[in-house]
Amino acid sequence: MTQQTKLGLGFMGPAIVIVVLLFLAPVLLTGFFSFTNMSTATGISGGTYRITESVLNRLPADQVRPDVIVSLSESQFVVDEAGLEAMRAEGLDPAFIEELAERHGAEVFTSGDDLEDAMKDLDNRPRSIRVIKGAVDMFERSLRDRDFAEEAAFTAALDDAVVDLTDNERVVIVQAAYSGWTMTTSNFSRLWSTPQTGQVIINTLFYVGMTLLLFNVGFALVLAITTTFLPAGQSAFFRAIWFLPRISPSVLYVLLWKWLAWDTGFINAVLGQFGMAGRNWMLDTTANAWVFVILINGFVGASMGMIIFTSAIRAIPKPLFYAAQVDGASRWQQVRFIILPQLVWPLLFVSTYQTLSLLTSFEYILLSTEGGPGSTTEVWSLSAYQTALSNYAGNLQYGYGATMALVLVAIGVAASLLFLRLFNFKHLVSRPRIEQ
């Protein structure tokens, strides 16, 4: 390795670390999570094995015999010598142990509560309820509601509790009793067969397409071209104004839009003067909501294209314009034959970048319409976010949400390839004919 390569790698080092940690790892983890059923209920850090009422309800009647289910559901506490010995080993009061053995030796209790009550009735009962509860657990001889961290220990206990388990029954019970997440492909089939999926895709295409065409590329281009023909001072002023949405904090920016559109907002305050009834302009109808969503996002997005297109226009050699003017070309002809042909590269870049950006950005929608009214402005990334990370009922579905995010990654890659094809990328990067 040459000195120069080492130096290059040294400079790249921090960037590589950041790319791996912040970009590559999340994508790989998303890919992995999307093949799991991870949710709030399964936890992230793994589960335990436990026979609970829910597990018993879940056991399929056609695969596990009824008498097995009955024996698993029973709870049994036996005051036996093993338990008494365990109490001694724990250093509990000998008088308490002796009295328990004397009054309840060999007795079978069907619930921990009953044994707890029996212990509380003893003359030599410990003062602390915690000690009594601990002692009760030492006599538990059934599987019901006991937690096992390891599968092997659970299976052993299971075989002890039910002697004639078939192999299939054992597998089914162990599977049902595990509370953690498992690998699955069901997220994809669920996504495919859920009726809402189609509507969310349509919403996303509409949102990305309209915002991109009307603002992020279309309006940005108009701004760049018009400000080019203005005097320097004025053009700088207009560009600075169009930059304001971009540099405003998003929460504040959307709040301003809300103040504008609310029932008690600015629009209604003005229209109220003319006797018009107030309404929430942002959420009144689906069309209203879309107009606001596209305006809110478009005003932010237009500034970036404007700057890039402006700098590209500035890079066009001035003599081309002088020559065109001498030849009598109108402003429109200058735009059509000089400016636009020079903007193919920036157009490709802005379209691709903004498509990917719009596909994944949902914060302005979340802050303004929250996907409403109904779910008419719910786009894919917002839906994925709400599924995986934020919903009122609190059961977050990390696995299913990751599946949705993974699909978004695939769509992003496909869209990028489409743009490269559309703008004839090969032609753009081929060597100029003059150099061939």
Place this chain on the structure above:
Amino acid sequence: MTIMKLESIRTTALAAAAAGAMLVATAASAQDYNITVWAGGSNDADIYRVEAIEMAADILEREMAILGEEVNIEVDGRIDFGSWDEFKQAVTLGVESGTGPNIVVTSHGDIAPWSSAGIIRPVEDYVDLDAWPLNDIYDNLIEISSFDGIVYGIPQDAESRPFFAWIPHMRAIGYSDEEIAALPARVQSGDYTLYDVLDDAEAMQEAGLVEPGYGFYPRVSNGPDYWQFYQSFGGEMHDSETGQLVLDTEAMTRFYQFFADAVERGVTRRNHIGTPWDQWYAEVASGQAGLWHGGTWHYARYTGREGLDDFFGNVQFSLIPSGGDGGGSNTITHPLVYLVTSQDDEDTAFIAAELIKIASEPRINTLHAILSAHLGISESQSQVDLYSGDRWAREATDRLLPYASAMPNHVGFGDYWNLMWAGLESVWAGQATPEEAVEGLQVAAQNALGDNIVIR
């Protein structure tokens, strides 16, 4: 839980044995505990969710001192979470990564997924449910705090979600004072139904008493309240026999249809969902809406910040009316519960559970109930002057709580709830007919929940 508990019983046993001896000997070295309490869905009026634990810490320190144990308990409370989902995300991720709280105050609906994920410990493993004050708590609230037959939480408060009517407007459309006074009984018997609500709302709008769309003015966001309307049409959420969730397609369609009708008749705005809460509170507390529904805790807001001085002279309240055939009047109570998380060791969990127990004593819980206009959790609270002297607590407890049901504790209920809400929203916004929405809900629920839900 059993295994973990066994590990530390020896230390407890020794500590308990030593405690007696220490009564006459010198005190042991002080044991320090830092107990973190996070309360979701809380505002300033709910500060006793945390302060009750601080008061309990003082009492517990004194009790332990009498037993010869010097214990210092620092309580660190937090109620400033932006929303329920932020709070729940903070708790679940916090506990999983070992940086969560020791005690949480949250919806009872979280018990099922959180116990399954191992985020919380069963409180019944730490406290004596047969001893005062826990044996005095209403049985149905203890049941709501349980999952799979195990008591995981202790109810922190009770509430109910009543229907409200603005009395001057009711009078203006022809109700006599006697009829208004008899309204709660008519609602309860099923004589006054949800469609009577729409008729009265329409009459109020026609008389120019309220603006169009303000006749019937429901909650502005998702909440347990909407399940009440499903129940009004005879819907059941859960089958206790099989443990499965239930989607009653007929009741769900009629429930969706009711809101579609409300919008169609112009008594509820099509864009109502998403109205800012501040605006909503100000409007309902000042007679700008005719009929609406809310929570018992709204009383504090109406009479406090919104300045409604004569609540009982202006507002009538009742159960949520029946939807007609096959349904009945009802209300849902959605108690918050104290839960002990799996954060930290067994000893800390034990202290946390003890604190919850003490904080549930009638006098301490009454401070929260009255300040925040919630309802009490135990019988004895009606004997506490502060509680019995409060007309709202007294009347709301009598009129609503005996008829209150709760949402089921089920791991899949959150998913079902989200889907139900999405369906309602689409009907409300005019995106789908009730039949289409229920059809979509059915497919989505089966996809998401499989055998966990039964479609009727």
